[in-house]
Amino acid sequence: MRPTVRPSVRPPVRPPLRRPEHGRRLAGVAAGLAVHLGVARVGLVRLVLVLLVPFGGVGLALYLFWWLSVPAGDPWAASAPVRPGVLVRLARRPAAGVPVAVRRWPVGDLVVGVLLVVGAGLLLARRAGVSADVSWLLPTIVLLVGVVLAWSQLDELQRGRAAGGDAAPTPRRLSPVLRLVGGLVLAGVGVLLLVGDATGGGVEPGTLVQSVVAAVAVLAGVGLVAAPWWLRLVRELGDERAARARESERADIAAHLHDSVLQTLALIRARADDPTEVARMARAQERELREWLYDDRSVPGTSLAAELRAVVAEVEDTRTGPEGQAVVVDAVVVGDRVPDAQTAALLQASREALVNAVVHGRPPVSLYMEVSPRSVEVFVRDRGDGFDVAGIPADRFGVRESIVGRVRRRGGTATVTSSPDRGTEVHLCVPVDGAVPADVPPAAPPDTSHDTSHDVPPGPRAEPVRPVAPAGAPEQEVR
Amino acid sequence: MTETRATAAPLAQDGDGVSVVLVDDHHMFRAGVRASLDDRVRVVGEAASVDEAVAVVSALRPAVVLLDVHLPGGDGGGGAEVLRRCAPLLGTTRFLALSVSDAAEDVVAVIRAGARGYVTKAIDGPALVDAVVRVAGDDAVFSPRLAGFVLDAFGTAAGDVATGDDELDRLSAREREVMRLIARGYAYKEVAAELFISVKTVETHVSAVLRKLQLSSRHELTRWAAARRLL
Numbered sequence: 001m002r003p004t005v006r007p008s009v010r011p012p013v014r015p016p017l018r019r020p021e022h023g024r025r026l027a028g029v030a031a032g033l034a035v036h037l038g039v040a041r042v043g044l045v046r047l048v049l050v051l052l053v054p055f056g057g058v059g060l061a062l063y064l065f066w067w068l069s070v071p072a073g074d075p076w077a078a079s080a081p082v083r084p085g086v087l088v089r090l091a092r093r094p095a096a097g098v099p100v101a102v103r104r105w106p107v108g109d110l111v112v113g114v115l116l117v118v119g120a121g122l123l124l125a126r127r128a129g130v131s132a133d134v135s136w137l138l139p140t141i142v143l144l145v146g147v148v149l150a151w152s153q154l155d156e157l158q159r160g161r162a163a164g165g166d167a168a169p170t171p172r173r174l175s176p177v178l179r180l181v182g183g184l185v186l187a188g189v190g191v192l193l194l195v196g197d198a199t200g201g202g203v204e205p206g207t208l209v210q211s212v213v214a215a216v217a218v219l220a221g222v223g224l225v226a227a228p229w230w231l232r233l234v235r236e237l238g239d240e241r242a243a244r245a246r247e248s249e250r251a252d253i254a255a256h257l258h259d260s261v262l263q264t265l266a267l268i269r270a271r272a273d274d275p276t277e278v279a280r281m282a283r284a285q286e287r288e289l290r291e292w293l294y295d296d297r298s299v300p301g302t303s304l305a306a307e308l309r310a311v312v313a314e315v316e317d318t319r320t321g322p323e324g325q326a327v328v329v330d331a332v333v334v335g336d337r338v339p340d341a342q343t344a345a346l347l348q349a350s351r352e353a354l355v356n357a358v359v360h361g362r363p364p365v366s367l368y369m370e371v372s373p374r375s376v377e378v379f380v381r382d383r384g385d386g387f388d389v390a391g392i393p394a395d396r397f398g399v400r401e402s403i404v405g406r407v408r409r410r411g412g413t414a415t416v417t418s419s420p421d422r423g424t425e426v427h428l429c430v431p432v433d434g435a436v437p438a439d440v441p442p443a444a445p446p447d448t449s450h451d452t453s454h455d456v457p458p459g460p461r462a463e464p465v466r467p468v469a470p471a472g473a474p475e476q477e478v479r
Numbered sequence: 480m481t482e483t484r485a486t487a488a489p490l491a492q493d494g495d496g497v498s499v500v501l502v503d504d505h506h507m508f509r510a511g512v513r514a515s516l517d518d519r520v521r522v523v524g525e526a527a528s529v530d531e532a533v534a535v536v537s538a539l540r541p542a543v544v545l546l547d548v549h550l551p552g553g554d555g556g557g558g559a560e561v562l563r564r565c566a567p568l569l570g571t572t573r574f575l576a577l578s579v580s581d582a583a584e585d586v587v588a589v590i591r592a593g594a595r596g597y598v599t600k601a602i603d604g605p606a607l608v609d610a611v612v613r614v615a616g617d618d619a620v621f622s623p624r625l626a627g628f629v630l631d632a633f634g635t636a637a638g639d640v641a642t643g644d645d646e647l648d649r650l651s652a653r654e655r656e657v658m659r660l661i662a663r664g665y666a667y668k669e670v671a672a673e674l675f676i677s678v679k680t681v682e683t684h685v686s687a688v689l690r691k692l693q694l695s696s697r698h699e700l701t702r703w704a705a706a707r708r709l710l
Contacts, residue, residue, distance in 0.1 A: 330624075332623045332624055332626070332627035332662045332663075334627050334662065364664065366623060366664025368623070368627070368659075368662045370659070379663045381664050422669065425663070
């Protein structure tokens with residue numbers, strides 16, 4: 001098994017020392033070393049390590065040292081953040097493909113097994129009459145268990161960081177403290193037993209207590225002296241993290257500006273002779289930028305207001321007025337709630353009404369949605385010449401079925417008022433159960449901005465916007 | 480500035496059109512606004528920062544100040560800071576806030592600091608002149624968005640209707656009706672026709688709502704403003 005070296009994606013820089021998750025036999029030390037040193041065959045590294053074992057256990061010691069001190073992770077991924085964030089965004093590193101099932105040795109089980117086997121062997125040896133002096137063994141085991149317990153959380157921490165990225169903080173739990181305290185107690189007991197054993201077991205309890213007190217006092221003194229330094233270290237770490245977060249946010253915004261705004265500007269310049277297209281691109285870009293700057297982007301599927309704004313964006317992007325001009329919809333939303341089947345039908349009807357207003361009416365087109373505990377109302381208005389509502393032929397499917405029918409089937413009402421001098425207004429109202437309250441914190445004003453929501457991820461605006469799902473809740477892409 | 484105080488009034492009523500001071504930190508935008516205004520208004524001064532704005536407005540005492548919400552300088556308070564520092568002038572000079580941002584915190588900050596209205600920079604020339612003239616006549620200018628925010632802040636449930644005229648924390652049924660129509664995109668004239676009342680009455684209702692928005696201690700508004708350190 002030798003998948004550790006992937007020449008195709010290996011950057012020219014030397015990857016940092018990491019213990020890779022795949023391709024490891026025990027803890028990934030040899031594999032990581034091979035990658036770091038650029039040795040093509042990981043077996044060679046393993047061989048060297050094994051060969052070093054007889055020389056006073058150097059191989060073993062090195063292995064253990066690296067195991068403890070080298071963080072786990074993908075060496076190639078670790079070498080990526082060296083480049084500035086913008087570049088990362090621009091030229092995305094090819095992903096590692098499908099997640100490989102990480103093969104892991106059950107280290108914990110192995111250790112327990114070895115300990116049990118050793119214990120059994122000792123018991124057998126004792127029974128066989130071999131009375132080797134093994135009194136040091138128990139304290140040593142206790143000590144080792146304590147040390148392993150304390151060190152194990154380091155590995156855990158690194159694993160959590162590797163899994164959740166740098167930004168994900170390790171959740172504050174009791175278990176690290178317990179581990180640390182348990183490890184300390186065990187190690188202390190082990191040391192005391194060892195010392196007691198070494199001095200021939202003749203140590204008086206009083207002396208022991210005295211020495212313990214002295215040791216604790218020394219530790220406390222050292223801690224007191226080292227505390228400022230340690231505090232400064234912690235603070236600097238926090239500062240550095242904050243700076244990095246700011247930096248990454250700035251890189252994000254810069255990348256976004258590059259991805260979308262510059263691109264749109266280039267497109268606009270290229271198509272300067274097409275006013276409709278230019279106006280539409282500018283509008284779409286404005287919407288997107290506003291969303292970036294002002295909106296609290298809501299979780300998909302939780303905000304009716306956001307879904308309505310997505311519908312507005314789709315109509316603005318795909319429809320033009322009677323003279324072929326781009327039309328801006330002035331959307332105002334009051335209140336918000338979690339979307340359900342009722343509001344989905346209302347959204348569909350609103351979309352049809354909006355398309356009618358944009359295509360057949362005259363701007364400005366206004367959209368107003370009011371969410372109250374018992375009902376959701378939508379008004380769509382244009383300033384066109386109006387039409388005779390009673391004179392719509394029964395076979396005209398547009399208004400009658402897609403707007404009125406949709407809402408009526410949900411127990412709602414739909415009225416269309418139209419006059420030559422005041423344009424057309426469609427009023428839709430759908431009852432909703434009051435059990436679902438608006439899912440917005442009262443401190444946040446629900447409609448903060450100008451129909452800014454557009455749930456297409458930042459990117460070139462040239463591709464057609466996908467149509468709203470024909471039935472059910474409108475689809476939302478996870479950002 | 481003290482020497483200009485005595486001569487302030489004549490400037491504001493100088494014959495041809497409403498005197499206006501433009502406050503915006505973008506020269507291009509000021510030029511654009513200047514070009515889009517017609518002869519019903521007269522631009523008497525411009526300013527590009529908070530301190531400059533306070534000085535110019537105090538010196539010129541225009542009838543209307545077109546005030547950008549986001550301004551450099553001063554203590555970083557932007558348009559709301561200009562309004563606070565010009566508070567003694569609010570009796571004679573009206574402020575109309577103008578911003579590219581539709582964020583509610585911007586709207587409310589300037590309205591509560593004393594602006595008589597709020598329009599976005601997407602507004603076209605004639606509509607902007609209309610708004611300026613309206614504000615100069617001591618009326619309030621409510622865009623659909625501002626009306627939407629008012630409805631949001633004061634609540635739309637049935638129990639939120641004010642019973643007395645002196646109640647600051649709730650809208651009366653009529654005021655809410657007017658706000659809803661404005662939010663639906665109706666002009667004041669259309670609102671009047673729809674409700675069978677005069678345009679003057681609509682203006683009265685809108686001014687009453689503006690006063691409530693400025694003075695109300697309605698807990699949503701207060702908490703919301705406190706969270707953004709507006710108060």
